[in-house]
Amino acid sequence: MGRLAVAPDLRGLGVGRWLLGRAESAAEGCRRVLLTTGAASHRNLALYQRQGYVVLPDPRDDGAVDLVKAVTVRT
Template sequence: MVEIELAQPEDAGEVLTLQRAAFLTEAQRYDNPHLPMLTETLDEITAVISGPGTLLVGRTARGRLVAVGRGRLDEHGTCHLARLAVAPDLRGRGLGWRILVAIEAAHPKALRFELFTGAESHDNIRLYERNGYKIFDRRLLDRGPGLVYLAKPAVR
């Protein structure tokens, strides 16, 4: 069983390690080394944990960090979802979906949800579409090539 909880500053090293493992696997699988989460530093992760928004982590009963995701509500009522990562050996077991649901629950006033994922990240795109997200922008963005934006209207 995996428990979903708020990240704490002392989780920063594990979050960085998990993100790198998850996104490096993705970068290699789709030959796309330009994923932004691959260049974050420990200080940047600590700032994200301590900053505005909600950074959630998933831990096993033995304390292993296996999932992470962030939601941040902006002044327009849009909840931006990012940093969704699941340990490579546990992909496909619904952890990404549980993190998404927990972030959505933490931001009930959101009018819309947006996230980005690699355009070649077919597994992630299928996960998001199963959970009601729609692709609305496939532009190449300045954060790196191959990004795709998705949106999900908030359920009222």
């Protein structure tokens, strides 16, 4: 997953959380979800971590941060 974006006038209304949930639903059958955001995107990082994502330890040279979340495999 690359970057999710929410229009400034819609921030704080749960749109980002909803978009993230929809993206995760589309990944049904996957064992993990990997996403990337900017290292300076503190609000995004906080949102993703509240939703169960963990920052990967290896830093990237391009100023981005990778996060991963294990998901339940539905059978």
